Amino acid sequence: MLSVFTRVAEQETHTMSGSTIINQKRHIGLQKLTALSTLAHSFLGPDKRHKFIHDDESGDSVLVCSCFRLLQHLDLSCSVSQLVSETLRSHQKVYHTGTGCLLFLAGAWGSAALECLHRDVAVPHIVSAMSEGLEVCLDACGRSSVSVEDAVCALAGLEAPDSVTLGPRGSKVDPSQTAALAPSSSPPEHPRTGMLLNRKQRKIKLTHSRHFCSDEPENSIRVPLTPSPDPKDVDISHLAPGVSHGSEIMKLVVEASRMQSENTGSVGCRGVFDVNKLITCTLSGLSEDCTCVQLGCVVQLSDEQASLVRVLQRQRLNVALINGDLGESYHHLGFTKPANVRLVSHELDVTGRGKEDEWIDKVLTILLTLDVNLVLVHGVVNEKMSQQCTEHSVLVIERMKPAILKDFAETTGAVAVSYATQLSRYCVGTGARVSTWRDFSQNGGKTSMAVNVAADHTKLVTAILTSHVPAKLQALDDQFWGCAYRLHHALEDRKLLPGAGEVEVHCLHHLHKHIEVRRGQRQDKATDNPYSDTVLQLMADGLMDFTSTVMANGGQCSKMEAWTAIRNRLQRLDGCLEAPQCDPAGVRLGSSHVLGDGPAGKIYDNYRVKMEAWRRALDLVLLVLLTDTEIITGMEPEPGEENIMTL
Structure with a gap:
């Protein structure tokens, strides 16, 4: 530029x-x-x-x-x-x-x-x-x-x-x-x-x-890591201001640490702090007074999924975790497609349905058979697949970070798989829940709802950063991660x-x-x-x-x-x-x-x-x-x- x-x-x-x-x-x-x-x-x-x-x-x-x-x-x-x-x-x-x-x-x-x-x-x-x-x-x-x-x-x-x-x-x-x-x-x-x-x-x-x-x-x-006291011996509420460099956002980091400590059974102010279990959600259109931290994973959903969340938010959900994309053409990293190979069928396709439609039917059948209500996907989701799942009361959320999938695997017992066709009862977790954090349906925007996805004893904490000025959101996000990692490095280096x-x-x-x-x-x-x-x-x-x-x-x-x-x-x-x-x-x-x-x-x-x-x-x-x-x-x-x- x-x-x-x-x-x-x-x-x-x-x-x-x-x-x-x-x-x-x-x-x-x-x-x-x-x-x-x-x-x-x-x-x-x-x-x-x-x-x-x-x-x-x-x-x-x-x-x-x-x-x-x-x-x-x-x-x-x-x-x-x-x-x-x-x-x-x-x-x-x-x-x-x-x-x-x-x-x-x-x-x-x-x-x-x-x-x-x-x-x-x-x-x-x-x-x-x-x-x-x-x-x-x-x-x-x-x-x-x-x-x-x-x-x-x-x-x-x-x-x-x-x-x-x-x-x-x-x-x-x-x-x-x-x-x-x-x-x-x-x-x-x-x-x-x-x-x-x-x-x-x-x-x-x-x-x-x-x-x-x-x-x-x-x-x-x-840094030579000599045997040091447990991180719980450090009072994070006192340490954080010293490495905040004057940023008020450090208060969000301290509050996130307190939430992680309380939800994992730690007592007192000398709690735990896991920077890998922190995520951010930036929302424009709200005043900066709405900035806060929330236990669980807060994400924005489209208007099509908002009505489904209102139905599911009072239920305990069965969850499936997908490591890659949720699409028919997705292959895991390292997969090599055979060269000069063409599939020829002797049967005439009179239905007009392609391979993608057949794959969607197969995956949807698996999800409904296993009573899966929630699917968390690391990559992107096929648009047709997302629509079909929504129509059958299955909430699919894409672009989930690996740390989120790992936390849900630990708290719900789910096992992440590369392909949806690999799912079985052994892979499905239980105890997940969704709730509405903020409803924007009256604002007329593309995103109509921010929802909180969580499970019992989760250490995931979301910092919700808000501003009326959309241009400030990236700066606020960078400030938050700067504070979080300064605290993380201080606890890791011990000096x-x-x-x-x-x-x-x-x-x-x-x-x-x-x-x-x-x-x-x-x-x-x-x-x-x-x-x-x-x-x-x-x-x-x-x-x-x-x-x-x-x-x-x-x-x-x-x-x-x-x-x-x-x-x-x-x-x-x-x-x-x-x-x-x-x-x-x-x-x-x-x-x-x-x-x-x-x-x-x-x-x-x-x-x-x-x-x-x-x-x-x-x-x-x-x-x-x-x-x-x-x-x-x-x-x-x-x-x-x-x-x-x-x-």
Whole structure:
């Protein structure tokens, strides 16, 4: 729909000190990456700015509130933009959050790589130093991480400062001590800034050229899962606000967790949370006050099925589950139709009925024989089949997610099959029920009813998102899943990072210390990378730009004031390391909007999500850098340059 790039004129290359140095203006890929990343600036921080994307040809418009959705509606015609889109899509598919951070840092570090080229730093030195810088940042994040139990303790202390709160294991905790517990129950060891110098270099590999699409990348950050308390030991109602990032929709997630806990027999506020048993239903035409969560599966039905629901809603239904499509021509994945085979019949068809009609009769006979009232289908349903079932009081609902089928299989005893002709009494479940959630028959729309399909002891919870503005529904849906997965990852990782820019400041401090160590080594003796301090400083500037943008977007300060606040924090951090009462980050963790302001332990980021976003951002930069280099020079790797990616 839109094009965000302009044509860049090619410049010449030149040679210096025996190495091929590429003029930065020849690296068109890095320039396009940097230009594309500017789209992420308004989507960072607590106060995100929505954007309208307008198509001049069709006249259509769409409202977006994240980088991932924005890229879906842009005209991504060049290879770099397509690679960026695939990277964000892969990250979004797994984590459902963090795409803005990924795109921003990819642009910031891409700009740093361009500046290195402008300063005549060889490409192998850029790759080596940037990989080293990322390792320093990941190590710093690991040192500043906070356990989920300590985070809950700190957040509980904020809500009830004058009362005695329960710790993560049910023990009593003095509220006056909860702030001190936030960073860690025991202060971590003094950072060793030179510890990474002898570490094996991070290998940059290109395994499948158009990448970043696998759900579990080869070098993805894996949090070591040490034996940890049961998730029920974590008070979700206290943890959720800490990872909500200011979104009110997190209240729906907490309510969904409470419903799951109550319906599975859990007691108390330390309940369960299963993100795989959450679904959303978006309804336009209702005010946002109608937004709520409902136990069971809420779906929209057509006018033809509405009258049937009114008949069935007082009954206990027999349910059948279909894994694929409900149609005569459907075949399961992997099915290969025999080639050059044609069926010939010696009988003359005088009825005029085709194979589809015969199949519908056969399936309908099976359903009626087994007294099936409800059929849940993962795929789509043949239109004739749906009409015939409705006429015979069999409700068929299509496009059910696998998690829904799994829950109904567990709660009703049904067995999912690939083909309706495989159904038998053994496959049919009992105890399902349908009820009307909202009747829209008087509105004259295509959808006349929203119904709730559920079973006893179900853990399925539907978040019903409503708005008078249809364009907002996608944004509300994304916000809900972002909150749900931030809570899910926190419980899964069992650790968090201090938010609101605190962990980035900690990483900046470690990078600066590491640069000092590198400079000292270069004075003492020749190093393998004489430009490492230059590259690392430019990389730190990119991280500084990210942190200041997050702070400025909070509306509490300007970009310049944010830079000043960060520099003041880094100066205090140097002095605080000498004081035993201070934590390695130098201050209380998780301030609200501006560093140094707000209550401690207020905001937390997901550990694995942030680590993976940073890793993918740098991988994206290095992939574009080395691809440009290969296209421009066509050079083969020289001895000692094993980290260069060849295509």
